[in-house]
Amino acid sequence: MAGYGKMLNRPLSRHCAGFSLIELMVAMVAGLVLIGGALAVFTDTLRTNADNLAVTKLNQELRAVMDVMLSDVRRAGADLDAQTRPNKALNPVAAAEDKKDISPFMRATTTLRVLTYGGVPASCIMYSYDRFYDAPQNLPLSVWGATPPDSEVFGFRLNNGAVEMLTGGTTVTNNCDAGVWQALTNPNVVTINRLEFDTRGSQCRNLFLDPTDVGVIWTNPDGSTNNPCEQGSAGYVASADGQTLAETRQIYVLLDGQLASDGAVNKVVEGQVRVRNDRLCYRPNGMADMCGNP
Secondary structure (H helix, E strand, C coil): HHHHHHHHHHCCCCHHHCCCHHHHHHHHHHHHHHHHHHHHHHHHHHHHHHHHHHHHHHHHHHHHHHHHHHHHCCCCCCCCCCCCCCHHHCCCCHHHHHHHCCCCCCCCCCCCCEECCEEEEEEEEEECCCCCCCCCCCCHHCCCCCCCCHHHEEEEEEEEEEEEEEEEECCCCCCCCCCCEEEEECCCCCEEEEEECCCCCCCEEEEECCCCCCCCCCEEECCCCCCCCCCCCCCCCCCCCCCCEEECEEEEEEEEEEECCCCEEEEEEEEECCCCCCCCECCCCCCCCCCCCC
């Protein structure tokens, strides 16, 4: 028993001792540093993911609006009789009255136009097309002035930070103040800073002249807003009696927007569309052509 008592009173060896207070404090500090670093990385990852989601959301919003505009503008000038009119205008033996036939959706007051709205140049586009393919065919001279119903005139404009779409209320395409407009974007979600249209790449050609001659074909430069086959466009050359100008149209669109909740998240989207329906401007003897050029 005496020997057992001596064993109990013997101090523990260094190998059997626990951590000292200093060692525990050092270990705790090292652990806190590691945890802090991990939290910082986690926070940065969350912030990056949130930023990426915000950019993706904005891009999706702008792309959706761009797709709607481009797909609808592509239809400008469409009507049931569109395939027969070029044959009349280009047929050298066709009756003059037949050559005067022009789509009700391509007259001077109903054709596609890039316009100023709210004092902002090129921030509005208007056009018309045969929405239900029920327009009268082979329109005679007596109804040249007829206009399509307001349900077949369309457009887009920038107004108070939102893209708006024309839903009716006007029969002409030369006044963005007219008609009933409905917001296509929600300004509480996305603020649209810029909406710009131009007719760059659109061409006009005199179909009765050699295409290699000077002044037979001209193309709108970047930033143009005029229709190429109308007086005032760059390079315009009036047709002679009995000749026809053919207008091929392209529309460029720029859309610049930001998240309403975070102005630092900004995106610019661009697009361009070739209008499927070309416009023909025949000039009767001694008269203005069918597109309104004197």
